[in-house]
Amino acid sequence: MRKIIILILTVFSCTLAYTQVVHGIVLDQNTHKPVSFAAVYFNGSFVGTYSDNNGYFSLDISNNRSMPMVISALGYYSVTIPDLVPDNYYRVYLKPKIFELNEVIVSVKGTARQRRERRSNIRFFRDEFIGTTLNSQKCDILNENELVFKYSANGDTIRAFSMQPLIIENRALGYKISYDLEKFEMSRLKGYFCFYGNIMFLEDLAPGDKRPQVYEKRRKTAFMGSRMQFIRELWNNNLDSAGFTVSDSDHKKYSYDDLVYLKDSLNKYMRRSGLLNIAYYSMVPRTIFTVSKDSVAFTRNGNFDGTGIEWAGEMSVPRIADQLPYEYSPGKKIQ
Numbered sequence: 145m146r147k148i149i150i151l152i153l154t155v156f157s158c159t160l161a162y163t164q165v166v167h168g169i170v171l172d173q174n175t176h177k178p179v180s181f182a183a184v185y186f187n188g189s190f191v192g193t194y195s196d197n198n199g200y201f202s203l204d205i206s207n208n209r210s211m212p213m214v215i216s217a218l219g220y221y222s223v224t225i226p227d228l229v230p231d232n233y234y235r236v237y238l239k240p241k242i243f244e245l246n247e248v249i250v251s252v253k254g255t256a257r258q259r260r261e262r263r264s265n266i267r268f269f270r271d272e273f274i275g276t277t278l279n280s281q282k283c284d285i286l287n288e289n290e291l292v293f294k295y296s297a298n299g300d301t302i303r304a305f306s307m308q309p310l311i312i313e314n315r316a317l318g319y320k321i322s323y324d325l326e327k328f329e330m331s332r333l334k335g336y337f338c339f340y341g342n343i344m345f346l347e348d349l350a351p352g353d354k355r356p357q358v359y360e361k362r363r364k365t366a367f368m369g370s371r372m373q374f375i376r377e378l379w380n381n382n383l384d385s386a387g388f389t390v391s392d393s394d395h396k397k398y399s400y401d402d403l404v405y406l407k408d409s410l411n412k413y414m415r416r417s418g419l420l421n422i423a424y425y426s427m428v429p430r431t432i433f434t435v436s437k438d439s440v441a442f443t444r445n446g447n448f449d450g451t452g453i454e455w456a457g458e459m460s461v462p463r464i465a466d467q468l469p470y471e472y473s474p475g476k477k478i479q
Contacts, residue, residue: 164206168234170199170215179238182217183309183322183344187224188447189470190345205230210410210443211470214342216324219307222342241307265293269304273328273339275463279316279366283465286311304328312464317366318359320347323464340450345469364474366466369424371459372446378403379412379444387425392418411441422459430458445470
């Protein structure tokens, strides 16, 4: 009898996660020579890498495509690249930092008067940069001596610079971070002050600590009512249940649709506004914010264009001492 063999083929289907990566090279803008060990990262996160000896880098952007990529290196101004395209190759040119050294207090050395001025400037810098909350008392700038100060001709305006990223150890929230200071400026007469830069989270200190629950409690306290939480709840159309109320000067309450006018696959957008008040679990607004650009993008994790929103009041008080990485979520461990 002729045997008939029947083959039964089972087809297994599987979905593979598509890893999205960008590649590139970091070069000196003047010499076009490679810049070694440049930091390539997403501002405010743990996600980053470094260029190799020849300036080349690769970075996985799978979970952060909506965020701009930052490239910074010792002695250079940083570059920010928005709207990343997977598999693209980027040539990044960094501009060297140049200070007018004759106008700068270069180091901790100098006359007794200069040392007193520097100590005064350091105290002011810490208050405005690190902050004055309880968490600030457990923060140290490990390379504080890298800071230099420059004065205007009339002595009113003070600017702070650093050739190296500032390394901050936050023993309150359990993080070690690197901050590439782009601008720090204060005018006593005008009452004007601003600073900005890029932050890279280097280390989570909690896993090796005997009391990780203490860190988590402090982190959650820093998160609740913060700008990060506000932006996340706005993304989710969840302001009311999260305790946030937004209103204008005439006490008209603003809804999600009043604030968000456009969205795409990666971002949502806020439109230009006048002064708006934010109350958090209160009848009395304690924060004022203004969307100062025609369109300001923000993302699911709480990231937003910081140059497009002006804050005043309660939400503007926390500084670096209360900064959380975008990977943070209350009760969830950072991988």
